[in-house]
Amino acid sequence: MTITVNGQSMEVADGVSVEALLTQLGVPRRFTAVAVNREVMPRGDYESAALRPGDRVEIVRPMGGG
Amino acid sequence: MYDTNLVIGGKDFTSRLIVGTGKYSSNDVMRQALEESGAEVVTVAVRRVSLPGKGESILDFIDTTRFTLLPNTAGCYTADEAVRTAYLAREAGMGELIKLEVIGDARTLFPDVAGLLEATKTLAREGFTVMPYTNDDPVMAKRLEEAGAAVVMPLGAPIGSGLGIRNPYNIKIILETVSVPVIVDAGVGTASDAAIAMELGCDGVLMNTAIASSGDPVAMAKAMRLAVQAGRLAYKAGRMSKKLYATASSPLEGVPDWTTS
Numbered sequence A: 001m002t003i004t005v006n007g008q009s010m011e012v013a014d015g016v017s018v019e020a021l022l023t024q025l026g027v028p029r030r031f032t033a034v035a036v037n038r039e040v041m042p043r044g045d046y047e048s049a050a051l052r053p054g055d056r057v058e059i060v061r062p063m064g065g066g
Numbered sequence B: 001m002y003d004t005n006l007v008i009g010g011k012d013f014t015s016r017l018i019v020g021t022g023k024y025s026s027n028d029v030m031r032q033a034l035e036e037s038g039a040e041v042v043t044v045a046v047r048r049v050s051l052p053g054k055g056e057s058i059l060d061f062i063d064t065t066r067f068t069l070l071p072n073t074a075g076c077y078t079a080d081e082a083v084r085t086a087y088l089a090r091e092a093g094m095g096e097l098i099k100l101e102v103i104g105d106a107r108t109l110f111p112d113v114a115g116l117l118e119a120t121k122t123l124a125r126e127g128f129t130v131m132p133y134t135n136d137d138p139v140m141a142k143r144l145e146e147a148g149a150a151v152v153m154p155l156g157a158p159i160g161s162g163l164g165i166r167n168p169y170n171i172k173i174i175l176e177t178v179s180v181p182v183i184v185d186a187g188v189g190t191a192s193d194a195a196i197a198m199e200l201g202c203d204g205v206l207m208n209t210a211i212a213s214s215g216d217p218v219a220m221a222k223a224m225r226l227a228v229q230a231g232r233l234a235y236k237a238g239r240m241s242k243k244l245y246a247t248a249s250s251p252l253e254g255v256p257d258w259t260t261s
Helices: A018-025 B027-037 B079-091 B113-125 B138-146 B168-177 B191-199 B217-237
Strands: A002-005 A008-011 A033-036 A039-041 A056-064 B006-008 B011-013 B017-020 B041-048 B068-071 B097-100 B129-134 B183-185 B204-207
Touching (some): A018 A033, A018 A056, A056 B079, B017 B027, B017 B217, B027 B217, B041 B079, B079 B097, B079 B113, B138 B168, B191 B204, B204 B217
Parallel strands (some): B097 B129, B183 B204
Antiparallel strands (some): A002 A008, A033 A056, A056 B041, B006 B011
16 A cells, blocks of 8 residues: 655555554654654554555654754 | 752753754764753754664764753644644653744744744643743733743744844843743844843843854854853843943042142
């Protein structure tokens, strides 16, 4: 299925969990957060949250800023 | 130096200088500048990770056991975006502090105060320690305090402009108007600007570009630490009153007589 991650269109396995997606993309967990379709996802839901086709995923972390 | 601490959301800080982490030529220069600044609170932006998620993180250069992170909502143009960004920062484990920015105009980066007030209400209700970046309007500062802001952070001049404290009289009125701490955020260009903010009685100063875009950020960070301390000390000491004419510092009596004959 196709989802959008940080603005990039991406092919992933059907029903992939957020946890599996983060692992697949090699995203460090410390100080990162995820939103799916504009809703911030609690960390505790990563394992159980199955993504659906067309989902828009944002994965963020702290960057230099003022 | 005898002084009270800066208290933000129940947390005590001895440093009254808050510094940003953007625009440095390298992470190593940033790390040294943070050290020299003596700051205990550092601002960070919340941005998309690069994919695949490899590479250096800014947090490899910030000891989060020593520095308190202050995530910002820079780049948000609506209350909704700013609130969602704050939730992201909290979920990422960056704590309850939020430097709230709702920008109204890309050219000046002046705040959209209507959106700012709305977002402040929402986030204060949700338990955040809200630190809104606002304009130098005393009425707005009061509204933000009433909405639950933990501090108010009026600009001295536009973000990244280095124009200094453009309206010290408004900053002074803000200080008389609100009872929460007042931190000048944005506009400082050099050490004297920071000292002026503190001499007015501000509780702190927040800056990024003045240090990061200076000729020597590590030296400027030290200059800013000293300026904030000097300004604070001068404020606490209480300046002399201004007079139009001279008043001799040396005794008028006992001057030798050099007249001839």
